[in-house]
Amino acid sequence: MGEKLSSNDSEITPLLTPYQMGNFHLSHRVVLAPLTRFRSYGYIPQPHAILYYSQRASNGGFLISEAAVVSETGRGYKDTPGIWTKQQVEAWKPIVDAVHAKGGIFFCQLWHVGRVSNNVWSSGESYSIPRPLRTDEIPFVVNEFRLAARNAIEAGFDGVEIHGAHGYIIDQFMKDQVNDRTDEYGGSLENRCRFALEVVEAVAKEIGAGRVGFRISPFANYMESADSNPEALSLYMAESLSKHGILYCHAIEPRMITATEKFESPHSLLPMRKAFNGTFIVAGGYDREDGNKVVMKDDTDLVAYGRLFLANPDLPKRFQLKAALNKFNRDTCYISDPILGYTDYPFLEESHQMKI
Structure with missing residues (x-):
């Protein structure tokens, strides 16, 4: 836990x-959450991502990339980036370099969608009939995460975030629904978490737990993945995760049903925060006031922002100045345009100029 601030x-x-x-060393606690953007044509990160990520980078700021697929069989959506081929690694390098040039710390989120896939690579709204992984296939998937982590470091990333949330393959193993x-x-809690922890162990051994x-x-039910005892x-x-000594745990608030739906929840992340020895990050519908409150109370170390950071590339500065925020436009969030809804959200100075 970090040092508690004085109120x-x-x-x-x-x-x-x-x-x-x-x-x-982070200069602030506002984190760019991993945000899928569907602009990596043919699963290759594109040059327009250089501007997108560098716009949101700051000296000592922490950014987490959109989910990067760990293998060809791990794909689930069209035009999401991969990190399993040499071409993809080379395409990531200038993007990472641009973030580092502004003093940012950049982690790559590693992703395998599991059953959330379809055979025609459409928008992802309909899914193919899944089958369980054979026991002898599981080590191959674990190895795909390990190799992807190695590739991420080769691309220049400072570390990786294993995507164990939102109904994708690791979450599918953990949840008893x-x-x-x-x-x-399968069966016991320990057995259901075995795959997740094998991935963590393999990745930590490959690149170091501190990365x-x-x-x-x-607590969520993304992609119909719920658990009977989420606590x-x-x-x-x-x-x-503490026993493996990894750098951080990034948890989604219980109040988030989906990426956009929020409700009052009787559950809390605080017991989890107290049980984890490393850096704790929370995400899920936070604004400036909420974020300040949870950090002040020492309920978390860092707060990840998705839609607000997407729509406000200079979000930490706006928080500092208590400035007005650009509105998030969901209609342009998942389109394939390399500019619209991607790199055209104005900075504070630009917004001021437009009003004048």
Whole structure:
């Protein structure tokens, strides 16, 4: 846990205080959440991503890339980036370099969609009939994550975030609504979490635990992936991730049903926060006020912002100045245009000029 801030200093903006995350010195606690954008044509990161990510980079700021697919069989959506081929690695390099040129810390989120896939690579709204992985196939998928982590470091990323949330393959193993296996990867909580922790162990051994984060949504029901006892799941994973000594745990708030739906939840991430020894990151519908509050209360170390950071490339500066925010336009979020809804959201200075 980080050092708790004093509530006596009215000038402090908790989100904008520095934080030491392992070997990484962060100048503020506003994190760019991983955001799928569907603009990596043919699964290759494109030059327009250089501008997109560098717009949101700041000296000492922490960015997490959109999910990068770990293998050809891990794909689920059209025009999402991969990290399994040499061509993809080379395409990521100038993007990473641009973030580093502005002093940012950049992690690559590693993704395998599992059953959330379809054979025709459409928008992803209809899915092919899945089949369970054979027990002898599981080590190959674990190895795909390991190789993808190696590729991410080769591309220049500072580390990786393992995507264990939102109903994709790792979440599918962990949640008992989905996992009906009868082998050593199904049944008990320990068995259902076995695959996730094998991935964590393999990736940590490959690139070092201090370069590894894990994203988890134990309370959510993304892609019809729910669990009958999310409190037990969250605590078990927090304790297990701590044993592996990874850098951070990135948890989705219980109030988030989907990426856009929010409700009042009786559950809390606080027990998970207390059980995890490394840096704790929360995400899920936060604004400036909410983010400042949870950091001040020491309920988290960092706060990840998705839609707000997408629509406001200079979000930390706007938080600092208590400036008005650009509105997020969902209609242009997932289109393939290399500019519209991607790199054309105005900075604060541009917004001011337009009003004049």
